[in-house]
Amino acid sequence: xxxxxxxxxxxxxxxxxxxxxxxxxxxxxxxxxxxxxxxxxxxxxxxxxxxxxxxxxxxxxxxxxxxxxxxxxxxxxxxxxxxxxxxxxxxxxxxxxxxxxxxxxxxxxxxxxxxxxxxxxxxxxxxxxxxxxxxxxxx
Ligand code: NI
Numbered sequence: 001x002x003x004x005x006x007x008x009x010x011x012x013x014x015x016x017x018x019x020x021x022x023x024x025x026x027x028x029x030x031x032x033x034x035x036x037x038x039x040x041x042x043x044x045x046x047x048x049x050x051x052x053x054x055x056x057x058x059x060x061x062x063x064x065x066x067x068x069x070x071x072x073x074x075x076x077x078x079x080x081x082x083x084x085x086x087x088x089x090x091x092x093x094x095x096x097x098x099x100x101x102x103x104x105x106x107x108x109x110x111x112x113x114x115x116x117x118x119x120x121x122x123x124x125x126x127x128x129x130x131x132x133x134x135x136x137x138x139x
Contacts, residue, residue, distance in 0.1 A: 002139055044133045051109035056134050059102045059115050062126045066096055070123030077121070078102065081114045097125075105134075 023034040047053040065071045078085050084106040091099040102118075104111050112129070119127030 040138055043138065044131065047133060047137070048108045048112075048131045051107060053108045054134055054136075055106070055108045055111055056132050057104050057111050057115070058130045058132070059104055059118055060126075060128045060130070061098075061100045061102070061118060061124050062093070063098055063100075063121075063124045064096045065098045067123040070121065071098075073121055073123075074100070074118065077114075077118055081117075084110060084114055 019034075020031070023031065026034070028034040028037075047055060061074070063070050063074070078088065081104075084104050085102050086105050087103040089101050093099050104114060106114075108131075111131075115127070115129035118124070119129070
């Protein structure tokens with residue numbers, strides 16, 4: 001069990017009011033949990049700054065499967081990066097549009113490369129890499 005330490009933080013009352021309103025809207029019932037989440041989020045961002053960090057992310061892609069050979073190109077790319085793409089879901093949104101969510105694992109720079117490669121494909125209407133963490137380094 002990790003030791004819990006209490007500490008005081010000094011700040012401008014206006015800034016604290018803004019923070020309190022913000023975390024209230026987000027559903028936090030106390031400042032401590034909000035501050036812990038902000039610190040974790042910052043640490044995860046730092047993990048992604050280190051190219052060699054082992055990371056986890058999701059790449060979301062929206063595309064029209066009827067546009068050119070986009071489906072074939074995306075499948076080919078996913079096979080090419082099969083060591084890093086560990087799972088995927090495909091949703092047929094309507095007659096034309098598809099949504100894919102790929103779960104990717106690997107070094108931060110490799111995941112960024114895969115994401116850039118997939119999202120920049122002609123025919124991808126929108127793409128987003130969500131950078132999260134293996135959780136190993138966080139408490
Ligand atoms: Ni589809």
